[in-house]
Amino acid sequence: MSLDLIGKYLDAVETADPIKYAGRVTRVQGLLVESEGPQAVVGEVCKILVPRTGKTAWAEVVGLRKDAVQLMSYSPLDGIEVGSRVIATGELLSVPVSERLLGRVLDSMGRPTDGKGDIASPTRYPAVAAPPDALTRRRITKRVVTGVRSIDGLLPLGKGQRIGVFAGSGVGKSTLLGMIARNTDADVNVIALIGERGREVRDFIENDLGEEGLARSVLIVSTSDTPPLARLRGAYVAAAVAEYFRDQGADVMLLFDSVTRFARAQREIGLAAGEPPATRGYTPSVFDSMPRLLERAGTSDKGTITGVFTILVDGDDMDEPIADTVRGILDGHVVLTRKLAERYHYPAVDVLKSISRLSPAVTGPITQKAMGAVRKLMAVYAENEDMISIGAYQKGADKGIDAAIAAREGVEAFLNQAVGERAPIGETMAGLAAISGVEIPASDWEPFADLAGPSWTPPGGYARSARAEAEADVELAPPRSTIPVAPAGPGPAEAAPGEAGTA
Numbered sequence: 001m002s003l004d005l006i007g008k009y010l011d012a013v014e015t016a017d018p019i020k021y022a023g024r025v026t027r028v029q030g031l032l033v034e035s036e037g038p039q040a041v042v043g044e045v046c047k048i049l050v051p052r053t054g055k056t057a058w059a060e061v062v063g064l065r066k067d068a069v070q071l072m073s074y075s076p077l078d079g080i081e082v083g084s085r086v087i088a089t090g091e092l093l094s095v096p097v098s099e100r101l102l103g104r105v106l107d108s109m110g111r112p113t114d115g116k117g118d119i120a121s122p123t124r125y126p127a128v129a130a131p132p133d134a135l136t137r138r139r140i141t142k143r144v145v146t147g148v149r150s151i152d153g154l155l156p157l158g159k160g161q162r163i164g165v166f167a168g169s170g171v172g173k174s175t176l177l178g179m180i181a182r183n184t185d186a187d188v189n190v191i192a193l194i195g196e197r198g199r200e201v202r203d204f205i206e207n208d209l210g211e212e213g214l215a216r217s218v219l220i221v222s223t224s225d226t227p228p229l230a231r232l233r234g235a236y237v238a239a240a241v242a243e244y245f246r247d248q249g250a251d252v253m254l255l256f257d258s259v260t261r262f263a264r265a266q267r268e269i270g271l272a273a274g275e276p277p278a279t280r281g282y283t284p285s286v287f288d289s290m291p292r293l294l295e296r297a298g299t300s301d302k303g304t305i306t307g308v309f310t311i312l313v314d315g316d317d318m319d320e321p322i323a324d325t326v327r328g329i330l331d332g333h334v335v336l337t338r339k340l341a342e343r344y345h346y347p348a349v350d351v352l353k354s355i356s357r358l359s360p361a362v363t364g365p366i367t368q369k370a371m372g373a374v375r376k377l378m379a380v381y382a383e384n385e386d387m388i389s390i391g392a393y394q395k396g397a398d399k400g401i402d403a404a405i406a407a408r409e410g411v412e413a414f415l416n417q418a419v420g421e422r423a424p425i426g427e428t429m430a431g432l433a434a435i436s437g438v439e440i441p442a443s444d445w446e447p448f449a450d451l452a453g454p455s456w457t458p459p460g461g462y463a464r465s466a467r468a469e470a471e472a473d474v475e476l477a478p479p480r481s482t483i484p485v486a487p488a489g490p491g492p493a494e495a496a497p498g499e500a501g502t503a
């Protein structure tokens with residue numbers, strides 16, 4: 001019996017008890033769809049059958065009223081009409097997980113969009129999950145190497161740390177994430193591109209990540225043209241995938257771009273559901289959802305998820321509500337400034353404005369001394385920069401300023417790094433020693449770096465997915481939102497009902 005036929009019978013069975021499992025759309029307003037029936041719980045995934053295209057729009061129950069089920073869709077509502085059938089699946093959103101996810105690109109529901117076939121896996125992880133219990137979380141004692149000198153040298157991160165990258169638009173957040181993805185010593189990258197423009201996604205995969213980076217990565221993409229629920233769930237799906245690899249014992253690098261767009265999606269949903277706008281138009285659920293997302297990174301008793309979350313700050317306003325909230329949850333922040341980017345100082349990390357709160361846990365005392373010395377040289381230079389640059393400073397007038405001027409060139413060279421340049425940790429530590437004038441013995445930093453090799457590798461090896469990628473040479477599927485809506489009036493159905501037509 002063909003699968004189609006089974007599907008038809010299953011649909012018939014599902015609709016046999018119409019009050020329980022099937023309902024009808026009664027109202028569509030903005031993002032919200034209301035239906036009479038089915039019997040469903042909040043968070044349950046439902047199918048809405050779109051009569052015009054014969055396809056399925058996937059939606060989620062976001063509210064229940066006495067007489068109506070409130071739904072929001074993962075895809076645009078085009079074609080849905082009053083009377084469209086709504087079928088409850090009886091399930092919450094979950095993602096099939098497997099090591100075969102490496103090298104793959106998923107949509108906000110965790111379905112592959114790269115045309116390389118399904119992730120056939122019997123294991124599924126729930127998209128919405130609670131963070132590990134605080135008491136079972138391992139302490140952070142090892143550093144994760146990002147391969148970015150300014151971070152590894154002066155803002156060292158621990159495996160399982162959560163850090164924010166704060167920057168205005170176009171200052172280099174995505175480029176920095178790409179550099180980390182390619183160069184980190186983490187076992188797996190999980191990259192969430194939430195609310196990015198569609199064009200940027202392709203750029204990111206081809207230019208920033210490259211083939212080698214992709215083989216060790218799983219991408220979850222919800223572009224800006226997808227409905228807010230898709231952007232929200234894309235974020236949770238990424239967290240679930242990261243949790244799967246952490247459960248395998250891997251050190252995972254979760255690169256999340258961007259929290260701001262995640263928060264805006266939550267705001268759109270909150271406003272549509274009738275929440276009052278609170279701080280600067282953000283609804284209370286925004287502030288509630290952020291810790292629930294960010295806390296899912298971190299250590300567990302099995303492995304680690306290092307979280308790098310980008311936050312857009314307009315006009316370098318670090319006190320804007322999202323930036324402020326996120327800063328309070330995370331264990332540090334890396335600030336990128338336009339001033340540095342304009343000087344073509346890349347990556348535009350403003351070291352003096354940035355802090356890694358776990359730096360003392362993953363560095364030895366001599367390294368800390370060296371980092372302190374460099375920060376001091378930079379601070380003295382910054383304080384006197386105006387005077388120095390107009391030539392008003394007389395050499396010899398102040399020993400500290402003389403030292404800062406003498407060190408300046410070396411520090412700049414250390415902090416600047418070309419996009420394609422890899423910075424191994426040994427070289428970074430040697431560079432730090434050179435610019436600080438503090439000799440750093442290997443015994444001071446090696447115990448913190450996992451130099452012995454990865455704690456986890458996929459059973460089939462990374463190369464397999466790299467090869468599959470090279471051989472596949474397929475176009476990425478178009479973003480899910482571009483559902484071709486058939487012109488009004490009867491026409492040939494493009495897909496049988498029940499097919500995942502929104503992919």
Ligand SMILES: Nc1ncnc2c1ncn2[C@@H]1O[C@H](COP(=O)(O)OP(=O)(O)OP(=O)(O)O)[C@@H](O)[C@H]1O
Binds near residue numbers: 167312418419
């Ligand atoms: N390390 C770098 N070296 C050279 N140029 C860079 C570097 N990082 C960023 N740029 C330049 O800055 C531009 C914007 O970078 P990027 O897209 O990473 O910024 P963004 O902060 O992610 O922007 P948006 O806010 O739009 O998402 C790049 O196209 C590139 O020209």
Ligand SMILES: [Mg+2]
Binds near residue numbers: 173174175257
């Ligand atoms: Mg970007």
